Amino acid sequence: MELSFYKYQGTGNDFVILDNRDQRYNSLTNEEIHFLCNRRFGIGADGLMLLNAREGYDFEMKYFNSDGNESSMCGNGGRCLVKFAFHMGIVRTSYSFIATDGPHEAEIDERGDVRLKMQDVTEVKEHHGDEVMNTGSPHYVKTVQNLDTFDVFNKGREIRYSHAFQPGGLNVNFVEPRSEDEIMVRTYERGVEDETLSCGTGVTASAIANFHNEQGFNEVSVITRGGRLSVEFERNRDGSFTNVWLCGPAEKVFEGTILLPQ
Numbered sequence: 165m166e167l168s169f170y171k172y173q174g175t176g177n178d179f180v181i182l183d184n185r186d187q188r189y190n191s192l193t194n195e196e197i198h199f200l201c202n203r204r205f206g207i208g209a210d211g212l213m214l215l216n217a218r219e220g221y222d223f224e225m226k227y228f229n230s231d232g233n234e235s236s237m238c239g240n241g242g243r244c245l246v247k248f249a250f251h252m253g254i255v256r257t258s259y260s261f262i263a264t265d266g267p268h269e270a271e272i273d274e275r276g277d278v279r280l281k282m283q284d285v286t287e288v289k290e291h292h293g294d295e296v297m298n299t300g301s302p303h304y305v306k307t308v309q310n311l312d313t314f315d316v317f318n319k320g321r322e323i324r325y326s327h328a329f330q331p332g333g334l335n336v337n338f339v340e341p342r343s344e345d346e347i348m349v350r351t352y353e354r355g356v357e358d359e360t361l362s363c364g365t366g367v368t369a370s371a372i373a374n375f376h377n378e379q380g381f382n383e384v385s386v387i388t389r390g391g392r393l394s395v396e397f398e399r400n401r402d403g404s405f406t407n408v409w410l411c412g413p414a415e416k417v418f419e420g421t422i423l424l425p426q
C-alpha cells in the first residue's frame with residue numbers, strides 16, 4: 165500500500181503524521197508503524213500519530229511510539245498535531261481534541277508556537293529521593309549535576325526497566341536547575357528506548373517537580389537538546405497542579421509518500 169505522510173518536529177522530538185480522517189490507515193499494524201519510524205529503512209521518527217475524525221472535537225489523536233506500540237499521551241506530538249490540523253485547514257482560535265488521557269485544549273500563538281493544555285497532576289510520589297508522576301505519560305524525575313555529560317542512556321534504561329516500575333515501565337528525566345525559573349532536562353523515553361531531543365510530558369513533569377512558587381502561578385523555562393519549551397501551571401493548596409500548559413515550537417519538516425513492504 166502506498167501511504168502519504170507528513171513529518172513534524174517539536175523541539176527535536178519528531179513524528180510521522182497520517183491524516184486518517186477517512187479511516188484509510190485503520191488497518192496499519194504495529195510492525196508497519198515500527199517500519200515507518202525506522203531511521204534507516206523507513207521515514208524515521210520518535211513516534212507516529214493518526215489524525216482521526218471525532219464527533220464533538222476538532223480531531224482525535226492516536227499516538228504510537230517508534231517501537232510500533234500504541235502508548236500514552238505525547239505532549240510534543242499533541243503540539244505538532246495541532247499545527248498539522250491548522251496546515252490541513254482546520255483553523256481555530258482554540259482547538260479541542262481528544263487523546264488517550266482525555267480532552268485537551270490548544271492554541272497557536274502569534275509566533276506560530278503551540279500552547280497545549282495538559283491533564284491536571286493530582287499526585288506526585290517520592291521514590292528514593294526522586295519524584296514520580298503522570299502528566300499524561302508516566303515520568304520519573306531525578307535532579308543531577310553536570311547534566312551535559314551525564315550517562316542518560318544507561319542510567320535512564322536502568323530506571324525504566326527497574327522492578328519497581330514493571331510491567332509498564334516509565335520515562336526517565338534527568339534535570340539540572342539553572343536558575344530560579346529555568347531548568348535543563350534530558351529524557352530517556354519509554355517505547356523509543358533511547359534519549360530523545362526533548363519529551364513534552366517529561367518536560368512538564370520536570371517543571372512541576374521544580375516548582376518555585378509554593379502556591380499559585382508558576383512558569384518554568386526548560387532547555388532541552390532540541391530547543392526551549394516553557395511550562396505554566398497553578399500549584400494548589402491541596403498539592404495538586406492544574407491549568408498546566410506546555411508551550412513551544414512545532415514545525416512541518418517535509419511530506420512524502422512511501423510504499424509499505426508487502
Ligand SMILES: N[C@H](CCC[C@H](N)C(=O)O)C(=O)O
Pocket residue numbers: 177210211229235236237238239240241301302334335353354355356362363364365366
Ligand atoms: N514515550 C512516551 C510517550 C511519548 C512522550 C513524549 N514524546 C512526549 O512528548 O510527551 C511513553 O511511552 O510514555
